[in-house]
Amino acid sequence: MANIFKLSALAGPVLTLALGAAAVDWIVFERVDYLADVQIVNPIEYSQTLYARGDYRTAEEYARLFLSLPGVSAAQTPGREVAEVLKRAEAVRASPGYVAAETMKGFFTGGSAETYGEAAGFASDLTAVGDVRDLLRESARWYAGEPVDAFTAGLSALGIVLTAAALTPEAPAAATAKGAVSILKTAKRAGKLPPRIERELVEAAAEPWAVIGRVAPLDAVVEAGGRGGAKAAWSSFLQELDVGRTAxxxxxxxAAKKLESLGGLTRCAATQGLGAALEVLNRSENLADIPRVVRTAEKLGGDAAAVLRFGGPGIVRAVEKRGVAEVMSVYRFGPEVVKLLDRLPAKTVLRDVRHFMAATSRASYRMMKRGVRIFEGAAAMLSSVLSVAGWAGRLAARRVRRRTEPQ
Structure with missing residues (x-):
């Protein structure tokens, strides 16, 4: 019986341990548990991966942006390692052979992933050269029964009619729209055009495509190319366009009036660079959303292209809700952390992320959390058992005393 009383006396300390485990669980784990499934970017691994797969432009842009963030130093880890990736990427991108190859690729095929390659492709699209090139290529595919890129063909048609409007009273609006069309084609090639915007533009290009088909029958042009080669097709097409230039x-x-809303995109490319305009498109949900994202890019200034590129789909909303300074304070941890700013202030997110990262790695974090909760549950259960045992022991002791007392 005495042993039971001794065990029951342990119920209080065990319960205290259970409460302590619960407190540790809250302070160390529960408060930052929302970060357990959030992907926190390791800048060293990310920049090295970009370089290793040959994406030198992205590696350089990411490294340069990371090194400019608040609290990052090129003399300390991880800034030191990222700075080394930046140095190597810059060396590759500055080599004459690499620059020449990417520039030629951009101008003649529009397929360069480099800024100067994109600029060369963009320059060719600003003239009728790029539009005719792309339209004839897609027409030849159509004539041969091969799949046709309706978007590229449609925007090429838009580009041709806008170029033709350059000598009309609509010239200023046509020039702005022409610039936007060239940006859109470049975005498509770079994989930065959302599907919904692509569908909207294909619909907008339907009538220009029909007009070109009436002025310069594409099947006749392709047949001319079959007889005399690409040069003959080119000449035939230009002649037909010249005859029908009034239409x-x-x-x-x-078309210029329909595309007036894209004026901000052209302005963004002129003031912040083609890269920023491409990222504006990449972060826009539809054509109507473009002016909103342009305003965000203007707030971000010279870093707009890189911030929009690496900030993920939540970057525009985060800048609108929290401002540039708060966004940049957590930016180094990756797009999923930036997205948390939609419901939490940067100060809270920054504190919790640092606490989470300082505590342990993701795998051991989960293991420790499970261990604390198992101990918490076991201690609470043991405390209950000991309390019940103590209560039963006291009840049994009373009954024994009653039996032994003289009647």
Missing amino acids: LAAEGGR
């Missing part, structure tokens, strides 16, 4: 110019004026 093309009229359609170009109408």
Whole structure:
């Protein structure tokens, strides 16, 4: 019986341990548990991976942006390692052979992943050269029964009619729209055009495509190319366009009015660079959303292209809700952390992320959390058992005393 009383006396300390485990669980784990499934970017691994797969432009842009973030120093880890990746990427991208190859690729095929390659492709698209090139290529595919890129063909048609409108009263609007069309084509090639915007633009290009089909029958042009080669097709097409330039110019004026909302995109490319304009498109949900993202890019200034690129789909909302300074304070931890700013202030997110990262790695974090909760449950259960045992022991002791007392 005495042993039971001794055990029951342990119920209080055991319960205290259970409460302590619960407190540790809350302070160390529960408070930052929302971060357990959030992907926190390791800048060293990320930049090295980009370089290793040959994406030198992205590696350089990421490294440069990371080193400019608050609290990052090139003299300390992880800044030191990221700075080394930056140095290597810069060396590759500055080599004459690499620059020449990417520039030629951009101008003639529009397929370069480099800024100067994109700029060369963009320059060719600003003239009729790029539009005719792309339209004839897609027409040849159509004539041969091969799959046709309706978006590229449609925007090429838009580009041609807008170029034709350059000598009409609609020239200023046509020039702005022409610049936007060239950006859109470049974005498509770079894989930065959301599907919904692509569908909207294909619909907008339907009438210009029909007008070109009437002015310069594409099947006849392709047949001419079959007889005399690409040069013959090119000459035949240009001749037909020249004859029908009045109809093309009229359609170009109408198209310019339809694309007035894209003026901000052209302005963004002129003031912040083509890269920023491409990232604006990449972060826009539809055509109507473009002006909103342009305003975000303007707030971000010279870093707009890189911040939009690496900030993930939540970057625009985060900048609108919290401001640039708060976004940049947590930016180093990756897009999923940036997205948390939609419901938490940067100060809270920054504190919790640092606490989470300082505590342990993700795998051991989960193991420790499970261990604390098992101990918490076991201690609470043992405390209950000991309390019940103590209560039963006291009840049994009373009954024994009653039996032994003289009647």
